[in-house]
Amino acid sequence: MRAFAALLDRLSLTASRNAKLRLIRDHLADAPDPDRGWALAALTGALSFQAAKPAMIRQAVEARVDPELFRLSYDYVGDLAETVALIWPAHHGANREPELSEVIEALQTVKRAEVQGLLEGWLDALDADGRWALLKLVTGGLRVGVSARLAWQAAADFGGVEVAEIQEVWHAQAPPYADLLAWLDGKAERPSPQAHGRFRPVMLAQPLDETADLPKLDPSAYAAEWKWDGVRVQAVSEGGIRRLYSRTGEDMSAAFPDVVAALDYDGVIDGELLVLHEGQAAPFGDLQQRLNRKTADARLLLSHPAGVRAYDLLAANGEDLRALPFVERRSRLEAFVAALASDRIDLSPLVPFEGWEDLAALRASPPLGDPTSAEGLMLKRLDSAYEAGRPKGPWFKWKRDPRLIDAVLMYAQRGHGKRSGFYSDFTFGVWTQDADGVPILTPVGKAYFGFTDAELKQLDKFVRDHTVERFGPVRSVKADRTFGLVLEVAFEGLQRSKRHKSGVAMRFPRISRIRWDKPANEADELTVLERMLDEAEGAAPG
Structure with missing residues (x-):
């Protein structure tokens, strides 16, 4: 478990794609079977544990820690696994540190009533990094910036083969991929891809x-x-x-x-x-x-x-x-x-x-x-x-070229993983009027990418400096006709939505530019989006 925890920790702190590939490749070279195969399964999202649920993790930690202290800590940290890993009052030496394969095999067969006891024993035996890795594994939300394709590429690099060869046989294999890894080790022939209902590697443009x-x-x-x-x-x-x-x-x-x-x-x-x-x-x-x-x-x-x-x-x-x-x-x-x-x-x-x-x-x-x-x-x-x-x-x-509007930042929420210390998920709105004709902002979308790391720090500072209300991990920032941060938002499409107060929903919104120079009262109005909808619907048959 310790090697797997170290791998996840390094992956979460590494932004470089090539560096992530090296970390996974080295783990496949150094870790024993079946642990390396289980690690590959976890990174590709091939594992799920029906008996283990996040609610059980909450029950376990609230049995050891004051629930109010846990709630406040979770609100601050913004990530369940990280919060529990840091706050858990472990009793080291009470149990033997488990191996990765031992954890996975137990979770695959355990009865639901026995899960909490298992988790408590493992959490007692592990250090903070190990507890974090364990809980990420259990919940299935690794959030270490590794896609299935990146993991396949690392396996291909390890074995000196093309990634398409990995994809061709992948769905005919099952964790912990003993035959696949034996082939990549050069100790066996390539596994047969011939399995009915298998996936074929996709061609992209x-x-x-x-x-x-x-x-x-x-x-x-x-x-x-x-x-x-x-x-x-x-x-x-x-x-x-x-x-x-x-x-x-x-x-x-x-x-x-x-x-x-x-x-x-x-x-x-x-x-x-x-x-x-x-x-x-x-x-x-x-x-x-x-x-x-x-x-x-x-x-x-x-x-x-x-x-x-x-x-x-x-x-x-x-x-x-x-x-x-x-x-x-x-x-x-x-x-x-x-x-x-x-x-x-x-x-x-x-x-x-x-x-x-x-x-x-x-x-x-x-x-x-x-x-x-x-x-x-x-x-x-x-x-x-x-x-x-x-x-x-x-x-x-x-x-098609993306559409653009200028909107005002209204709310911000903490991110996850390496962004858990920053406000990185931003809700923005445009101007409309209330029943009395007074200008108000109405939310029209949420974006969490499109900005650089340097801009993220600037946005995070703006949120902290101009918070007017707090709702757990969410902050409401000052935004009115005289003050507010304008964001140029790009999006791919627009449609009417009864679920949104504004009546519109955006497709793939992202922050195109931060308009530090633009006054909030010059941001777009809801009528701009409504005209876009009317134009699109006018092009379609009635």
Whole structure:
């Protein structure tokens, strides 16, 4: 457990991607089996413990520490695992320090009534770093800046193979990955990827630089299609096994049983998960109602029916199609989707164009209908094979320019992980009027990125210096017509929302600039956002 705790601690304090890769690679080289395999599973999100819940951690600490002291400490620190790790009154020597594999194997078999006792014994035996790592493991929220792909890359670096080779076999393996690690050690052959229902490594597009890229590209060599505003998925149906994967290989099947039920074929479709109403793509906010859920109830399935808009065909009837050129895969895809005749799976149509100027005009002003739910265009070279990763040249994404507004900072909340000591999650608002016609701010969004580390420190200082109220980890800052911090906010889309007081919801808001120079009374009004909505809805069919 000590080596795993040291790894998490160093990862949480390391911003450099290359440094994180080295730390994970070195851990795979130094840690014994099965601990290194369990560590890899934890970093990739492959572990969950049904019997252990955060509420049990609270019960355990409140049995040892005054509950009010714990509450105040948690409000200050802002992270459950870190708070408990620091405040826990351990009895060192009372128990033997557990190994990582011992903890995981116990949590996989323990009864719910026995969890608290186990946790208390382990917390007693570990130091503060070990307690923090244990609780992060139990809750599943490591928050050390490591994605599954980064962990796969570190494993590939360790074994001297391509990351696509790791992805190809990953979903045919199970923690603690003994066969996979034996292969990476050079002690065994590569494990077979041939497992029904497995995930295939996804091909990604490069962002298009209009100035640098377009002059070098031949329009006749590329196909164009809309980049739909949903979630990229892989819909797999093989050997009686049906699964819906995210682009990172997360199994989303349980949350979308209506989509899984429609996978009545033998093959693998690469596409976009959308809410579809009579074949029309709904705004992303509708899909958000169904994301991050373990299951979907009957009411939600009826009101927000999901489906897949197909981009590509990776396999069909046992044949791997990824090496074929895009134009041939596209032809096979068109016939495949037509044969399905499903209202849950439709085809992403190609966008005809003569040249780049023609396509740029379409991107700026899409025609009526579904393209109002698209966030830009995709360019795909006709002769391109389906390659894992993000190769330069075959595919480009040409997103629409983000929209901008000036808003006023209203609330700030503490971050997590390495940001737990800073106010880094910012709620902002625009001007409207109350019933008496008095100007007031109404919240329209929340952003937690887009600024540098130096700007974060400036924002944190502003929040601390101008706090007017406190609500646990949240602070309300001074904001009125005479004083306030204006933030230039960029966002990808906008839609009406009954859940928000302002009546609007933003898609991917981020802080574009801090307008230290701009008076608060010059920030935008809610009517600006309402006009944007009216313009977007005016472009769609009534």
